[in-house]
Amino acid sequence: MGTTFRLLRIFLGESWHPRFVTFRHPAPANTEWHRRVFGCRVTFGQEFNDIVCSARDLEAPNPGADPVMARYSQRLLEMDHGPQTQMSDRVRNLVVLLLPRGHCRVEIVAQQLGVDRRTVANRLSVEGTTFKSLVNAMRRELLASYLHEGVRTMSEVAALLGFSELSAFSRWHRQQFGYPARTRQHKSP
Known part of the structure; x- marks a missing residue:
């Protein structure tokens, strides 16, 4: 999930943050690190590992596209x-x-x-x-x-x-x- 998040930031810019992130595994004792890294709400014990973004993020221009x-x-x-x-x-x-x-x-x-x-x-x-x-x-x-x-x-x-x-x-x-x-x-x- 961290690798995917970093790749998305390369494409969408360093200031980009997802709407929220979900993990299948139970919450660790301290979730502050997760919130600090992803910069958004993070939930655990969910059905899927997901990085949720807004629809406009998907339409961001790709300056390197060719x-x-x-x-x-x-x-x-x-x-x-x-x-x-x-x-x-x-x-x-x-x-x-x-x-x-x-x-x-x-x-x-x-x-x-x-x-x-x-x-x-x-x-x-x-x-x-x-x-x-x-x-x-x-x-x-x-x-x-x-x-x-x-x-x-x-x-x-x-x-x-x-x-x-x-x-x-x-x-x-x-x-x-x-x-x-x-x-x-x-x-x-």
């Missing part, structure tokens, strides 16, 4: 995410959501997964990868899709890939591909 991300997200949703899902798959799923919002940092991903950053790093290491390499691979994949789509400027693409400045995107591009981003239309991905 067709490439929608197609990629659909593929992620269709994948089997059973209990044996690898850490790298779980991290990729969060990276694709967090990149366009500029929140793609290992600390944020670890928080969303309910672990600390060292746990993320250790599990990725066991799988033979790193957080940075997963982010770079995702950026390369999304860059190819955005360029293939051909309707966005390089500044827009840079922002969707999580770069706050075009210059940071340009440095990353040169490091990844060995040539400047401004010559990209002449090269293949």
Whole structure:
């Protein structure tokens, strides 16, 4: 529930709070922590675990919405995410959501997964990868899709890939591909 709440706040803004939250389990001895975290009425011993929001919250504009991300997200949703899902798959799923919002940092991903950053790093290491390499691979994949789509400027693409400045995107591009981003239309991905 905490992870879902944090994801909703990423999309709806840090000031967003649900109308109320319900839990199936009985109330703990002290419920103050729950009320402080969720910022609303919290009830226990209910039929469902729920985060209840207003209808207008569901109609809030999504500044990061775009067709490439929608197609990629659909593929992620269709994948089997059973209990044996690898850490790298779980991290990729969060990276694709967090990149366009500029929140793609290992600390944020670890928080969303309910672990600390060292746990993320250790599990990725066991799988033979790193957080940075997963982010770079995702950026390369999304860059190819955005360029293939051909309707966005390089500044827009840079922002969707999580770069706050075009210059940071340009440095990353040169490091990844060995040539400047401004010559990209002449090269293949």
